[in-house]
Amino acid sequence: MITGNKTMTDVELSKKRGEEQLKVEMMNLKHSFSYEETAYHLPISFALTGIAVHDPVSAADVFTRTDNNPIVASECILADKTAIRGKEPSPYTGFIGDTVIRKLGYSLVDGSILGLALVVGTPGSSGTAAAICRELQEKYMLTFLAGTIIPSLSASGVRLGLDYRLIPLGSAPSHGIHFVDIIARVAMMFGGVTPGDTQRLLTYAAERAKAIVIVFEGLTDEEIAFVDGMRVLGFPILSLGDYQSGSWISSSPEDVVRKGMEAKGIRVNVTAIPIPMGCSPAFEGKSIRKEEMYVEFGGGRSTAFELLRMRPANEIKDGQVTVIGPEIDSMKEGSANPLGIVIEVAGKAMKKDYEPVLERRIHNFVNYGEGSWHVAQRDLIWVRLSKEVVAKGVRIEHLGKLLASKFRMDFPQLLDAVAVTLITDPEKVSAARKEAEKIYEERDARIKGMRDNEVNTYYSCTLCQTFAPNHVCVITPERPALCGAISWLDGKIAFEMSPSGANQPVEKGAIINAQNGEFEGVNRFIKKASHGEIDRCSLYSVMEYPMTCCGCFEAIALMLPEVNGIMVVNREFKGVTPSGMSFSTLAGTIGGGAQTPGFAGISKNYILSDRFLQGEGGIQRLVWLPSQLKEELKPRLVSKLNEQGLNDFFDKIADETTATTIEELIVFLERVKHPALAMKPLV
């Protein structure tokens, strides 16, 4: 390797000199020239100006119009040279005809090629060049080569050609201009760019063309001017040589491809998960019974936890799976073992706030495995692996592979790298769990602090419009979607990942009624999203303009005029409620996207929110809950009530053991002196 006392090339200076030389050469063009098999003349010049360049006069004209652009100059000069000297011999392709470009463009749109790379210059060693090209191939990039890198690759036995996605354009880096003429043609063929529409071409090149440029040593001044000129097109220039430039990204052979793809936002999609068991949402509902299980983790039988954390991109290696401690073959059949699942992710769009939301996906993903099963979350997890798949060769490591792949597959916009560490060593699990618990606490503090009045944007959910055409959920930090499945953060992330999806931001706008939670912006949104059917919506009221109901609500809150209170019944409760109706009868009455004053579909957790029944005077309105739901909520509900100084309120809420009819309910409420009886009349 030549390093040390070699002087650095100053790109700015070289570029200036190069541009001058290109100018001189432009004045020396003497011949007429044209490429065969193209309807786009000199494609770059044609795309930029709409002028068909075939001779020195038109070339000069375009050069002037483009403000002496070095790319235009390079295109004209190479066309002139090719006209004089003829095409270079095989393997060099030279200018590539339109038919091939159409097919290339097809692969780009189709996604079978992820992006384009141009590699120019003279590599220090042929091994380095070969390694870079192999990585580009593996990452579904179509690579164009120009200069001495080509003989260098051939010498080390690398096969070249379209079939290998390595295209040798020409013997000198200046032949790299064909890379740009290809992109110009793709823009005109596929991007709807009309020749001469410079602005559109530049926008297309910058935003749509996923192209990167990798530069080795040994570029001349003219070539530097040409390569640097590509920055205008938004292509990152990655330097592997001694180039000194503020705008070129200096890299090492090991990370040049990753850096380039990252700079251009090109992501590799994972499509198959390399593990010896099936993996599909179809398996999500299965369970692994004790007698089917090979080993288990957590569930009160051993220490186990899971944690997902964001890391800087350079600290994790995508796809890396590490097992710390014994593998499955040294675990006894039927035993409970410690397990720590630690997932580290990185991504430009990733935010710390998303950690818990993504962490919850571990549950789904592990259950996607044909023989892996997961319940609960954080340090309460319980994981099992079945005998069947362990016999097929599934190891702890494969859980990690499954998770790493699924996270990459499902969050391609969000995550650039995912690494998974699985800890099975008992002491290390305990130590790591302590660490994780600190993080859980920090998160709880952060989310707990999130209030409706602290954000200006809520999120909508119209997923259920499939069944309930005019239904619109509005999700706030303190009011999750009525199905209980989507929180405000989920909505926010869903929108960021899929900007035209079912979760849209709702600017809440000016307050119309603070107690009922009615906002101008929300009303505006509802009106539009309900196709004009619903004009007003109060987020915190059951009585006035309540939110519409689809059919997925976890529970129903409804007014009982006889007792001046509100009862809640959840889906699981099969009996008849004091309203005289069962859950299913009630659900049939209020669903389908209608707004029914006196009734609201809610999630179970909403009962614990400070906004619950705010419009009706707060949780003191709550008169009846099924006992099972009451038990489920008890610990959290009691502490919530204590916070509000309602220490004896929990026992004043009736259930089916104390009241099954409205008459019994009246008797019960009067006996316990329920506060609702004395509150402002609901109707």
Next chain:
Amino acid sequence: MGLDVHFDWTGSIGEVVLGATKSDGGSRKISYRIGGGTTLPFLDADSPAPSPLIAFEVCDNPQFWSPIVRKYCGDITNNTPEWVHAAEASYGADLIRLYLTSTRQRNFTDVSSVGKTVEEVLSATDLPLIIEGSNEPKIDSDVFQKCGETGQGEKLLLGTAEASRYRSIAAAALAYDHSIIAQSPIDVNLAKQLNILLREIGIQRDHIVIDPYTGSLGYGFEYSYSAMERIRFSALKGDVDLAMPMICSAIDTLTVKEVRESELQIQDEIAVRWEFYTGFAAAVAGAEIICVRHPATIMMLRKAFGSLKSQDRTRMVM
């Protein structure tokens, strides 16, 4: 006097061109411009929107095609070009929809045969062509590339793009200037979302035809009808992402129990009636292209559309 059939609508349905004649660089004798409506179908006698087109569906491997159709059409179902020719010359279809069912066999790899079939069908008919490609993501890329390339210049309508699978079809449409069918499962929002996805990949609005997914009459058609209505209302109210023509093909019609198990001597009649009423209802809901599989349905639909188009509304069909 009377009802303003345009209500307070300001939008109009975008137009899509199907088929290219010689002067446009293709080889079709006719090309259609569908869409352009400013109200619901058959309301406005002066509407610029033409009657719905009737497409006859054929396939290149009739193994799993309706036995009723195979029996009615006879041996020509085994000869795709002849069948296509009959659809134009004898059955009176407006356009042909070719299902490349040969690609839907297990482990299909012979992509070059796709090109050959498309070529033969293009020479067997002068009508514009709709092509339904593979059903298998693994071969989509090759199959659609081949279809697109073979039909270059003919302004085909390629199907069927779905939210989870649209890139190959979109690529073929972009590369070779064809239009595409965008199908969503009976849902106005998903239809819109798919159109947005297609737009983001570079497909122009005037190259998209919406397939709202059509259930057969008695088997969910009312859901399709309601989704179509909502798509059309949104478009007429000005939502340009939904302002595309619609195509309906109730492909299950000939396999519903009532048709499948009907008595043999009246089976054709039952099949035709079932297809007719489903297709007719879809046309009333706003579809610009109605696809059928029984040849005898074509004329019946045409007659019905004719009577609805004419001023004399008192004359009943059938």
